[in-house]
Amino acid sequence: MSAQMPPTGTPTETSDDRDDLFFIDEAEAAASGDATAQRASWRILVVDDDADVHSTTTFALKNVEMQGRPLEFLHAYSAQEARTLLEREPDIAVLLLDVVMERPDAGLQLVRQIREELGMIELRIILRTGQPGYAPELDAIRGYDINDYRTKSELTRTKLYTAVAAAVRSYQQLRALDASRAGLEQIVTAGAQLMALHGVRDVAQGVLLQAATLLGQQAAGVLCVRESGQGRPDVLHVVAAAGAHAFLEGRELSPQRDPLLAAVAGRTLAARAGLAADGWLSLHFPGKAGRDFAACIPFERGIGDIERRLLDVFASVVAVGLDNVELVTHLNQAAFRDQLTGLPNRTRVVELLDALLAGPQRGAATLALVDLDHFAETNDALGHHFGDLLLVAVGKRLKSQLDPTLDVARIGGDIFCVLGDAGAVQPAAIQALFRVPFHIDGQDVQVSATLGLVRLVEHDGSGADALKDADIALKRAKSQQRAGHFYFSRSMGVEIRERVRMMHALRSGFQRGELFLAYQPQVELASNRAFGAEALLRWRTEDGRLIGPDRFIPIAEYSGLIVDIGEWVLRQALAELVRLRASGHRAFTMSVNVSQVQFRHPQFVDMLRRALELTGAPPEFVELEITESMAMEEPSLLVEKLAQVKRTGVSIAIDDFGTGFSSLSHLQRLQVDRLKIDRTFVTEITGSARGSSIAEMVIQLGRNLGLSVIAEGVEDERQAHILRSLGCPLAQGFLFARPLSPEALLEWLGNQALIEAA
Structure with missing residues (x-):
């Protein structure tokens, strides 16, 4: 009855992680x-x-x-x-x-x-x-x-x-062991009773009692522990004892005191497995940090198959139970206290908030979250030990130098909490504490903090909700950098709830087929002949309302849903391209927008290849549009990603060109085919000579780099005339056609062909 080793391919178990007694082998389990x-x-x-x-x-x-x-x-x-x-x-x-x-x-x-x-x-x-x-x-x-x-x-x-x-x-x-229901019920009962006990000693006594019940005899024997790294690993400590060996409880179990029992316990712990020999039955329970346990029970008769199985399950339950006793005890002790700083933790703050919100003082109280700026960089640069010391120092300063009536807590990571009277919870006073450097490990460190605050009189909800609102205010403060702090308002809550509502509605709408594509033709300015179209995503809800893409696409990106939606868009657009080609429009290009989140997805290129294969669309007539801001992020990674995309045969256009801050040297490295002049600059070209300068610069840049250029948002003939005079070859906009359904696009192309023929 030796310990079974883990099968090939499983993780190697450390001395304090391996499991316990194995009474049966695989053949017996299968034979059951x-x-x-x-x-x-x-x-x-x-x-x-x-x-x-x-x-x-x-x-x-x-x-x-x-x-x-x-x-x-x-x-x-x-x-x-x-x-x-x-x-x-x-x-x-x-x-x-x-x-x-x-x-x-x-x-x-x-x-x-x-x-x-x-x-x-x-x-x-x-x-x-x-x-x-x-x-x-x-x-x-x-x-x-x-x-x-x-x-x-x-x-x-x-x-x-x-x-x-x-x-x-x-x-x-x-x-x-389903056939032995009575024995299993005893094990479940034993496990529940053991979990009801407090402390290792009480559980150890319970183990001896429950083992005796399973074996049908009086409680006897010992449960001992070996704590490695104590300098005397050969000495065992008896945690609990019963029967004739009760006098050993709390003592060391040495060969001099009881040679036979010490030998049984020593062999069990050395083998890390249960044994049955010489009138003794032993069980092994691995513990944390080298604290292995062994139960040694006098047992004269042979062990039947069912008993071996029951004891195996019992040993597993006990091993988890002993571990949980220490874990739950630790969790109870730490339930309301941050272990690093000694300050109250999030759970305690929620309790304090609930009490304040239910009492008469809610109107006078303010909650502030204090987030250390750039703490991750400090941690990475100077090490986690240094970071821990800094957190402790920040906690001490907040606790010692703010109003003593305030509650100061650490609710996680580098975020602290200050709660109390609104007159004492002042952003300026809290931030002033960070003007003096912290002396950590022999060096001075300058730290700043950003605050998110909630006035409880304006808050509706629980303490946990108040923390969420403060976190929303903190994120707003970090994004807007408004004096380093921001107060939560009801309008922010409405905004967040609306975003969440729309996110769920978008997910459901996508599944119900509420999303669809419209296609805006792209034309050659010299002849007004259509050469392609841009696929545009639209959303019409069940009640017929159209939701603008500027509202739902950012939410789709934030939630990650844009990855699935983007794949659907690409397949729909490519399938439409194939239908147009079948209708005789063989030299027609389909342009599809790619979200930054979608483009960054590790499976994007594979998804693109699948879409091309499934639809049969010719890649040389497919164009992907990425934004200029996307093109400027992580240049080396983007160059490689674009190279992979180009190897599929599709072309690349940079959308909204001129709105970012492109590096021309970087632009030369990118394997792009077309620049798209943003509609903002197209609108401005009729306003003044200066208004057309950016559009003219983009056109000239494209010509110098050998890139095609297209202007979007062309709405009147005057804009088209200026673009022609500047040398812009391609355009799209309401002047030529609004976004069309697939049927309307086919009809529009047919009418254009008739006009050209005439």
Whole structure:
């Protein structure tokens, strides 16, 4: 009964991360008749509203095998979506569940539904949270049979593997032992009772008692711990003892005191596996930081197959339980305190805000978030230790030099919080504290801060909402740099809510097919002959309202939805190009705008190739438009990306040219084909001689660099005449045609052909 090593391809486990006792092998598990043992993979459901957590988890456990089988991942982004999936897929092994999603208790409510309503007892649940100060109540962890509880920051790849491996093993054994329901109920009861205990000693006593219950005998033996790095690794400490060995509790377990028991415990810890020999049964439980535990229990009779399986599951539960006791204790101690600075943390600030908002003092209170400017650069340049010392120094100065009645907290990263009477929470007074350099590690460091403030008398909502509003004000202050601070206003809240509402409406509208393309013809100025068209994205809602692209495209970019929308636009435009060519317009070019977010996507070039292949559009008649500001960012990366795009055969135009600050030397390096004069300069060319100078400069620049030039926004014949006289060859605008539907475009082209023929 030795410890099973991880299969090939799995992470190497450290001395404090590996799992515990293995009583059975794969053959026995398969022979149990459990349907799960016949599956090709373990199914892991990741539930989190952060897409990065899904990709990070999948990447961390990529190509990992557990118990000889690979992992299969399912994904849900809300508690409701997860419940629907669980109702449809009952054979999921492990649930990696975010605690806080659409509601602060969404995770725990889902756990309750899983256990009480869906009756899924075998499913193993690992809670995760991205908020270090957030800790579920002990009775919640105890009552819902939660396997593990971790903050996301502490889940390294090895620890994530360890937690999932323990959960998978627990799930496997629960399914394999379904016929022994009474024994499983004892294990669940034991786990719940152990979780109800406080402190390692109480849990250790509970382990001996519950093990005795499973084995059908009186509690006896010891549970001891070896703490590595203490200078005497050969000395064991007895945490709990029962029966004839009760006198050993709290003492060192040495060969002189009890040679047989010391030998059993020593072999168990050395092998990191449970043993059964010489009248003793031992169980091994790995702990954190080298704190390995071993339970040694007198046991004379042989161990049956079911007992071995039950003890295996029990050992997994205990290993997690011992870990959770220390974790939950630590979380409870740190629930309201920032560990670095000793200041109150976000959780405590929310409590204080809720109390203020519910009391008579709300009208006199102000909340301020204090964000250190350029702290990341300081951290990178001088090191994380220096950064930590700086944060501690900032916290001390805020606490010691501001009004003592104010509450000062650190709510995360480099953001502090000041809360209290509005007369004392003054931006000028807070920022004045940063005029004096901080003396850190033998050197002076000058730090500035930006503030976002909320007057609670103007706030509607909870304490958590007040923090969100202050964060909105802080972001506005950073973007506008208005005296280093900004107060939240109701109009800002309305603006944010409107953006969120539109984002959801856009996502739904895209799925319902409310987006469509219109095509504006592009013509040769000399002959007014159409040579191509620009595909323009439009949105008409269910009630018939048209939403301007200047409103919804920035939201699509901010939300990332522009990547999917952009791919759809490209395919629609290329398909329309193919239809136009089939109608006889063989020398027709289709121009498609590409968003900065879309262009930066690592799969953009692959997406472009797929669109060309799927539609059959000839790349030499396809043009992609990028903005001038996009063309100027990250020059070296852009040059390579454009080269990849050019290798597909499509051409590149720089849109809105003249509105940015292009470097001519950089422009020469870019593999572009056309410059597009911004409509602003086209409008100005009829105003004065100076108004046409920029347009003339762009035309001349294009001629010198061998680039085609097109003017957009041409609305009257006078503008067209001036552009012709300046030598601009191409144009588009209302003078020639407004954006047209595909049918109207085909009709317009037909009319143009008749005019030319006449």
